[in-house]
Amino acid sequence: MVGSAVGDAIGEIAFSYPKKEKLLKVIARVKELIYTDDTAMTIGLAESLIERKGVDQEHLGETFHKNFLREPWRGYASGPPSIFSLVRRTGISYVIAAKTLFGGEGSLGNGAAMRIAPVGLLFYRSALLYDQACASAEVTHAHPIGKDGAAIQAYGIAQAVSLDPQEGFPRERFIKNLISFARTSQIREKMEEIQNLLNEESPERRASERLGRSVAVHESMPFAIYSFLRYPESFEACLFCSILNGGDRDTLGAMAGALSGAYLGVEAIPQEWREKLENLERIEQLAISLYELSQNQ
Numbered sequence: 370m371v372g373s374a375v376g377d378a379i380g381e382i383a384f385s386y387p388k389k390e391k392l393l394k395v396i397a398r399v400k401e402l403i404y405t406d407d408t409a410m411t412i413g414l415a416e417s418l419i420e421r422k423g424v425d426q427e428h429l430g431e432t433f434h435k436n437f438l439r440e441p442w443r444g445y446a447s448g449p450p451s452i453f454s455l456v457r458r459t460g461i462s463y464v465i466a467a468k469t470l471f472g473g474e475g476s477l478g479n480g481a482a483m484r485i486a487p488v489g490l491l492f493y494r495s496a497l498l499y500d501q502a503c504a505s506a507e508v509t510h511a512h513p514i515g516k517d518g519a520a521i522q523a524y525g526i527a528q529a530v531s532l533d534p535q536e537g538f539p540r541e542r543f544i545k546n547l548i549s550f551a552r553t554s555q556i557r558e559k560m561e562e563i564q565n566l567l568n569e570e571s572p573e574r575r576a577s578e579r580l581g582r583s584v585a586v587h588e589s590m591p592f593a594i595y596s597f598l599r600y601p602e603s604f605e606a607c608l609f610c611s612i613l614n615g616g617d618r619d620t621l622g623a624m625a626g627a628l629s630g631a632y633l634g635v636e637a638i639p640q641e642w643r644e645k646l647e648n649l650e651r652i653e654q655l656a657i658s659l660y661e662l663s664q665n666q
């Protein structure tokens with residue numbers, strides 16, 4: 370949760386400072402690391418999961434909606450606000466409203482995957498993981514690829530939480546598990562592509578071009594997973610790989626930071642970054658509550 374928020378905040382700065390040396394200087398200079406919609410929605414998802422002990426779609430939609438009205442300046446894409454105003458105007462459910470986007474196909478953007486860390490944490494050892502991830506996605510992302518992408522990111526986080534960094538990182542097993550977990554060909558093929566790129570030791574830049582740099586989930590989340598699998602032992606190296614190769618930088622940082630933080634633990638995130646993170650205590654408290662709840666799953 371903290372890794373995701375730090376990645377989001379630093380990824381957002383990387384839009385203005387896309388070179389590592391300058392970016393490091395700017396991070397050292399700023400008083401506070403300000404997160405964007407990615408973390409605002411992660412917090413909303415965590416709050417709702419804790420209150421309802423799982424995904425309650427209407428409650429989740431209401432929580433997202435309420436948090437958006439309080440902080441509409443967080444950099445939301447157009448989808449969630451359109452859904453919120455449709456629900457407010459017509460009284461239909463969030464899930465039905467989400468299905469009306471993009472000519473009735475629903476969104477396949479990365480917005481459901483970017484916020485999924487709380488689901489990965491709460492259900493990290495539960496057979497409900499896939500369905501709960503999809504249910505959380507459906508409140509804003511109705512397209513099958515949007516949901517599958519969120520579920521894969523959740524499963525990546527769940528695996529990362531379960532592993533012990535002292536034992537060495539089982540890269541082959543990790544990626545094979547993701548390939549067999551995917552339910553759409555678009556996501557599965559990207560997981561296979563990650564495996565090829567890592568085996569070929571392709572440069573980061575080439576990997577980002579091959580995996581995609583758009584805001585669609587199958588053209589962004591795979592590069593976050595690639596960044597983590599390429600640098601599993603370093604939060605900093607994983608994050609910089611994810612945000613310094615173009616694309617949707619804040620969301621790439623949020624997704625890669627979630628994976629790396631889940632695997633390495635909060636201590637692996639540079640202390641100077643953690644201390645500057647806006648709302649750190651609140652985010653840590655939500656993570657602890659989710660972990661405690663996960664022990665009953």
Ligand SMILES: [Mg+2]
Pocket residue numbers: 405406407443444619620
């Ligand atoms: Mg954002």
